[in-house]
Amino acid sequence: MPRQPRPPGRRSYDQYCAAARALDAVGDRWTLLIVRELLGGPRRYTDLHADLPGVSTDMLATRLKDMERDALVERRRLPAPVSASVYELTVRGRRLLPVLQALEEWGAPALDDRRPTDAVRAHWFALPLRRALSGLGGAGVVDVRLDEGEFHVRVGPGEPHAAYGDGRAPEAPDARLVLDTGTCVAVGRGDLSLEDAVREGRVEVEGEGELAKLLRGS
Structure with a gap:
C-alpha cells in the first residue's frame, strides 16, 4: 500500500502502529x-478558553x-437569534469518551490535596x-450539585451526544445528588463507593427514578 502523505505542518511519530497513529x-x-470540555456538548470559543485556564488564545x-x-x-453556526459559532465533537471525537474515562481513572490517585x-x-x-454511576447498572440523567457549581451527567447504553x-439537565432528571468535592474525589479515586457515601450521609439523593432507587438500595 502506498504511503499516505503527511498533512503540511503536522508532526508524526512515523510509526506503523495504531497507538502511534x-x-x-x-x-x-x-x-x-x-x-473533555466538548464531551459536555457544543461550546463557543470564548467558553472553551474560560474553562481551559492556562491555554493561550493562539494555542487554543x-x-x-x-x-x-x-x-x-x-x-457550525447557531441560527438566529443566537448567531454564534460553536465547536462540537464529531462521531469520531465522541468515541474518545472511554479514553478520557480511562485517563481520569488512572490519574485519580494523584488527586490528593488541592494545590494553591x-x-x-x-x-x-x-x-x-459518571463512571461511578454507570457501575450501578441503571440508565438516566442525574443532576449533581457540588461546592463549585452544578452539572448533569447521562449514563446508560449507547453513545450519548453529550x-x-x-x-441542571434540560429535562426532568432521574436523580439529583448533593455532595461536597472531597466526597466526589474519594468516589473518583475508588476510596468510597457511591452506595456507601449515601449510607454514610455524605451524598444526599433526591428523586424517584431508577438511579435514585439504586443509590438508596431500594
Missing part, C-alpha cells in the same frame, strides 16, 4: 482537555484547527462521577 492526532498538549485556536483537520471536531495553583470547575468531576453538561 492515535497519538499523532490527540497526543499534543491541550488536545484531550479540549475533548491552533489546537482546534488541528482537531478540525483530524475530523475530531467541527464548527490548581484551578477547578465543577464539571471536571463529571466523568469520574456525556454531561453544565447546570
